[in-house]
Amino acid sequence: MEFRPCIDLHEGKVKQIVGSTLGQKNVIENFISEKDASYYAELFKQDGLTGGHVIMLGPSNEEQAKLALTAYPGGLQIGGGITADNAKKWIDAGASHVIVTSYIFHDGKLDMERLKKLVEAIGKEHIVLDLSCRKRDGKWYVVTDKWTKFSDFEVNRENLSFLEQYCDEFLIHAVDVEGKKSGMQEELVQDLAKWTTIPTTYAGGIRSLEDLERFKTLSGGKLHVTIGSALDIFGGNLPYQKVVQYCNS
Template identity: 90%
Template structure:
């Protein structure tokens, strides 16, 4: 189990927001940093944390993303507006991987042509598929377009096994609890631990060392974890340093 840190960028600033409010008129912001993205990238580099993700939430965030990748080349993944035509640019800029959701899941369906183009452009070893999901009728489905639209793509063992042929890792946000510091979706954690055979990072609701202990127990130590709004470096009460030490 690794701690995978995050740098979320919104309107040119490092922020922590409730992701499910992104498509709404009033975005709920948990934290706005006075520091730029390079500060956090350097912190993660010093602590030897690899595979953290930089997410560009909308336009106007490229400069901050570049600062992070320059500060920690090879140590961070990049997501937000990535497609087959610009993915190589971000890899060349220092990202270890690109993260995609809406590009390959559009009009509510998995677009294999786009996924294959992306693999052709940068190789599966540089691809993280974000299968952020919500529950509907007792099943998990990928949601896209700032988590506002359900796709018809079910997150289950068969579909995960299929997608593992086209990527190096998965990043999976439990959309209904992400950013709310209200506890994780335990059933999803257990399902992902059973279904995945490649590195997979779970995001959503972890807010204490007790939650981390429970996460480790539920996942058998098989999944990685990311924590955002709950951390003291992002205005929360959970000491970042304690999380780093615990996961080491």
């Protein structure tokens, strides 16, 4: 189990927001940093954390994203508006991987042509598929377009096994609890631990060291974890350094 940190960018600033409000008129912002993205990238580099993700939530974030990648080349993944046409630009800029959702899931369906084009452009070893999901009718489905639209793609053992042929890792937000510091989606954690065979990072709702211990138990230590709004470096109460120490131990 590794701690995978995050740098979320919105309107050119490092922020923590409730992701499910992104498509709405009033975005709920948990935290707006006075520091730029390079500060956090250097912190994660100093602590030897790899596989963290920089997410560009909307336009006007490329400058900050490049600052982070320059500060920690090879140590961060990048997501937000990634396509087969621009993916190599971000790998060349220092990202270890690109993260994609809406590009390969559009009009509610998985677009295999786009996914294969992405693999051809940069290789599966540089691809993270973000399968952030919500529950409907007792099943998990990928949601797209800033988490506002259900796709018809079910997150289950069979489908994850199929997608593992085309990527290096999965990043999976539990959309209904992400950013709310309300506890994790325990059933999803257990399902992912059973279903995935490549590195998979879970995000959503973890707010304490007790939650981290519960996460480790539920996942059998098999999944990686990211924490955002709950961390003290993003205005929360959970000490970042204690999370680093816990996951390192």
